[in-house]
Amino acid sequence: GEDVEQSLFLSVREGDSSVINCTYTDSSSTYLYWYKQEPGAGLQLLTYIFSNMDMKQDQRLTVLLNKKDKHLSLRIADTQTGDSAIYFCAESILGNTPLVFGKGTRLSVIA
Amino acid sequence: DTGVSQDPRHKITKRGQNVTFRCDPISEHNRLYWYRQTLGQGPEFLTYFQNEAQLEKSRLLSDRFSAERPKGSFSTLEIQRTEQGDSAMYLCASSEGQNQPQHFGDGTRLSIL
Numbered sequence: 766g767e768d769v770e771q772s773l774f775l776s777v778r779e780g781d782s783s784v785i786n787c788t789y790t791d792s793s794s795t796y797l798y799w800y801k802q803e804p805g806a807g808l809q810l811l812t813y814i815f816s817n818m819d820m821k822q823d824q825r826l827t828v829l830l831n832k833k834d835k836h837l838s839l840r841i842a843d844t845q846t847g848d849s850a851i852y853f854c855a856e857s858i859l860g861n862t863p864l865v866f867g868k869g870t871r872l873s874v875i876a
Numbered sequence: 877d878t879g880v881s882q883d884p885r886h887k888i889t890k891r892g893q894n895v896t897f898r899c900d901p902i903s904e905h906n907r908l909y910w911y912r913q914t915l916g917q918g919p920e921f922l923t924y925f926q927n928e929a930q931l932e933k934s935r936l937l938s939d940r941f942s943a944e945r946p947k948g949s950f951s952t953l954e955i956q957r958t959e960q961g962d963s964a965m966y967l968c969a970s971s972e973g974q975n976q977p978q979h980f981g982d983g984t985r986l987s988i989l
Contacts, residue, residue: 769918798977807880807967807980808919853918863909863932864978866918 769867771854776873783841785870787854790835796857797830798864799839803850811839811852841872849874878902880981882968888987889958896954897984901970908951909969909978910943912936919967925951926973955986963988 768790777783789797795816800808814821814828814837821828827840841848851871855864881900889895901908906927911919922941923933927948937943940959945951955962965985969978 796975796977800980805982805985807882807982808969810977810979813977855918863911863921863924863934864919866920868916868918 769854769856769865771852771867771870773868774871774873776875777844779844779846779874779876781844783839783844783848783872783874785839785841785852785854785872787837787839787867788835789837789854789856791856791858791865792835793858797828797837798855798857799826799828800853800855800866801850802853802869808853844872844874846874846876848872880968880970880979882966882981882984884984885982886985886987888989890989891958891960893958894954894956895958895986896952897966897968897986898950898952899968899970899981900950901968902979904972905970905979906948906973907971907976907978908945909971910951910953911967911969913965913967913983914963922953958986958988960988962986 771787798813799811802808825842829838851869853869854867883898909924910922913919921934923943925945940956943953965983967983969980971978
């Protein structure tokens with residue numbers, strides 16, 4: 766079955782690194798995504814990774830994938846107050862089906 | 877590229893009324909998705925189209941819900957005889973096709989009085 770789990774809250778100080786974790790259950794997932802949602806807005810695609818990759822880096826964002834443990838993480842370097850939002854992990858089975866989302870992790874950045 | 881556009885942004889209606897939402901995908905994106913998001917939850921899939929064909933419907937999509945994409949461009953989602961439990965954010969997303977990332981609009985927030 767499909768299930769994506771995330772911790773609900775994370776609080777970090779401005780300038781520190783944030784690490785948001787996600788676990789998924791479907792071993793046939795081929796695409797894993799990170800989206801950001803600010804209050805009252807839709808979801809902004811941050812980055813995504815194919816399941817044949819271990820890592821992907823895009824400016825301040827680093828995605829790590831551990832396929833054996835079905836664990837995905839998003840690291841945000843030099844976290845800023847503008848990074849405060851809810852971050853969603855999502856999986857796509859075989860890449861051509863609707864996304865399955867976690868409940869989201871609310872990141873609070875303390876100045 | 878103007879992004880995915882949804883209209884209206886907010887809708888307040890009385891229980892029992894019908895409502896219709898519109899989504900304009902990114903130009904030339906042939907896949908269009910509808911999701912529903914309630915407070916404190918991630919989005920949940922409702923239905924999706926490839927061009928004008930509706931390819932999949934979730935069990936969440938009761939018979940009071942209907943979606944169309946008549947010319948393979950914009951889509952509408954209609955809810956008949958609204959209920960309190962229909963209060964949610966309705967999100968639309970589009971993608972270039974299979975194996976391509978989905979880009980979301982800002983959603984329509986529905987409140988049922």
